[in-house]
Amino acid sequence: MVKKFIIAIDLGGTNLKCALLNSSLEIKAKSSFSTKSFKNKEELIGSIVSAINSFTLRLKIAKGSVLGVGIGLPGPVDTFKGIVHFLPNIPGWKDVCLKKILERETCLPVVIDNDAKLMALAEYKAGSAKGYSNVLCLTLGTGVGGGLIIANSLYRGKDNAAGEIGHIPLNERGPVCGCGSQACLEAYVGNGRIIKEARKLFGSDITLEKISQLARSNNAKAVKFWDEVGKKLGLALAGIVNLLNLDAIVIGGGVSYAGKALFESVKQVIRLRAMSVQAKRVSVFKAALGSDAGLIGAGYLVRERLLA
Amino acid sequence: MVKKFIIAIDLGGTNLKCALLNSSLEIKAKSSFSTKSFKNKEELIGSIVSAINSFTLRLKIAKGSVLGVGIGLPGPVDTFKGIVHFLPNIPGWKDVCLKKILERETCLPVVIDNDAKLMALAEYKAGSAKGYSNVLCLTLGTGVGGGLIIANSLYRGKDNAAGEIGHIPLNERGPVCGCGSQACLEAYVGNGRIIKEARKLFGSDITLEKISQLARSNNAKAVKFWDEVGKKLGLALAGIVNLLNLDAIVIGGGVSYAGKALFESVKQVIRLRAMSVQAKRVSVFKAALGSDAGLIGAGYLVRERLLA
Structure with missing residues (x-):
């Protein structure tokens, strides 16, 4: 039987999304x-x-026609052993052999990975970074996660822990970060911090979506708000651009909907703070696949791992 | 005839070193x-x-027995076209077709590259980082240069400009850097800056070698001096370790002779500021090949490029 379907799962702190993908x-x-x-x-x-x-069952898809199940998880994962080490925003997970459990329960091959890595894989294969070789994809949400494509492959590092752009220090000293350090990028631009700043400026019932809307319609205060967020983000990116001579950066997650105010600020800081060759080389894009990136990335992961 | 020799050249701001390497x-x-x-x-x-x-001529080596000439240069280089873009510390070089000139004058194949990349290649192949897969090698001198090994290969980036660890920002604002930005690691720990600090503390005729000696014999002021340098360096490295989940960092250049005072400080900051998985994974070493690293790296470059 031709294994033409893939089942993709994207587990987030807010939603569990599941999809059936075709070939x-x-x-x-x-x-x-x-x-x-x-x-x-x-x-x-x-x-x-x-x-x-x-x-x-519901769609009458024979299990024999399913190549496998791909799952993205919001935390550190051993992708090769199929173990979830822990999930910072979902309590109760500690070294769970998720692959083994799910394979037993579903009789299908299962591959798991970190969600930011799957988003990077999807944007590189089918989204904004298609055709680029060395790419950083980052997601701006409660956490600031990332995935790296290096020389046309997803780069994992020895412990599958590469890509933690949220924990690049922006200053020697600064706000305490959830990781135990201080002055990390995430401590400045994670949703928790920016919503606090936003409430000071716009009142207690403001949402980030609302400030994004205001910025897109050129509200000066909202533009300035995203400009400041972009300055912090741009500084971390300038250092990475100098180090990795990237050709593309893809920014996704809720905050990326702030639009021009955020993106122009990021680009300007890269121009000002990165070296000229590296700054000229890198393109900065908004993520193209939106909230489906994790599901599509899970599809590519299954293909890479089970068709190889 | 068996091409068993390689001629290696290491051009620095101070010395031009040349060596004959055997197979x-x-x-x-x-x-x-x-x-x-x-x-x-x-x-x-x-x-x-x-x-x-x-x-x-002098050693009576037939040109036919020379595989090629490898040259390391202290600046940005197009290694594939053989062009030297410029040399920050040696005036008068602007887009020089060095490979072509030397091949015409010597009738030998010539390969050129950036010196920090060759040092990284040498330390990875034959020095402190032998056996590791993902490695950052840095040289602390007038400039703070670096080379990256990613997934067992020298990583160049699109413009051969990757590895510029000296230009990772340590703060949003800080001392002006030679690259045109501010608060770069190099602006804090490049020799120019630290010798200035040293003179304030130790008097105008102090040298960095002397402070290294003092630190190795436990002089408290000298230990504190290198501890401060190590804190700045460690912070930049903590960010890179979080981003790249490296297994090894190799530190070379004159300043690396400061010994324990510097290295313990670097390691402590990585433990404090990097995430636990990444901090546990990475080993920090002193460069093993000393001032010969560039020559040996040039040898590996010739092998990789001309035997492939």
Whole structure:
């Protein structure tokens, strides 16, 4: 039987998204659940199993026609052993052999990875960074995560822990960061910090979406707000551009919808602070695949790992 | 005829070093000239030609037994086209087709590259980082240069400009840097800056060698001096370790002789400021090949490029 389908799962702090992809990695069916609605790890794993089985049962897809299941997780993962080390924003996960559990429950091959890496893979294969060789993709959310493409391959580092752009220090001293250090990029531009700043400026019922809207319609205060966020982000990126001589940077996550105010500021700081050859080389893009990037990346991961 | 010899050249701001390497890349003969003794670019190139020819003439090495000439240069280089873009510390070089000139004058194949990249290649192949996969090698001198080994290969970036660790910002604002930016690592720990600090503390006739000696014999003021340098360096490295999940960092150049005071400080800052998985993974070493690293790296470059 031709194994033409892939089941993709993207587990986030907010939503559990599941999709059925065809052989062109197009999304043919999709479901979504609130992550918070599961009482514990076991319930969450149970719902992943049901989601997988529901695709094969409800859509009458024979398991023999499914190449495998790809899963992106918001935390450090041993992709080769299939173990989730922990999930910073979902309590109760500690060295869970997720691959083994799911393979037993679904009788399908399962591949897992960190979600920021899958987003990078998707944007490199099918999104904004298609055709570039050395790429940093970052997601701006509660956390500031990243994935690196180096010489046309997803770069993992020895422990699959590469890409932690959120924990590049911006100053010798500065705000305390969730990682235990201080003055990390995430401590300045993670959603937690910027929403606090936003409330001081715009009042307590403001949302980041609202400030993005205001900036897109040229509200001066909102433009200035995103300009400041862009300055912090641009500085971290300038250092990385000098170090890695990247050809592309892709910015995704909720904050990327701030638009021109954010992107122009990032680009300007790179021009000012990076060396001329490196600054000229790098293009800065908004992520093209939006909230589907994790699912599509999971599809590419399954292909790379199970067709190789 | 078996091409068993390689001629290696390491052009620095201070010395022009030339060596004859055998097929095991051992140095069999060596010569050295003061770079400052040459009036201009033409004289300097002439002396490189003489040095090459003197090996073949003086040591009676048939040109047919020389695989090629490898040259390391202290500035940005197009290694594939053989062009030297410019040399920050040697005036008069602007887009010089060095490979073509030398091949015409010596009738030998010539390969050129940036010196920090060759040092990294040498330390990875035959020095402190042998056996590691993802390595940053840095040289602390007037400039702070670096070379990256990623997934067991020298990583260049699109313009052969990767590795500029000296130009990672340590703060949003800080001392002006030679690159046109501010607060770069080099602006804090380049020799120019630290010798100024040293004179304030130790008097105007102090040298960095002397402070290194003092630190090795536990002079408290000297230990504190290198500890401060190590804190700046360690912070830049902590960010890179988070980003790249490196397994090894190799520190070379004159300042690396400061010994324990510098290295312990670097390691402590990495432990404090990098994420736990990444901090645990990375080993920090002193460069093993000393001032020969550039020559040996030039040997590996010739092998990689001309035997491939």
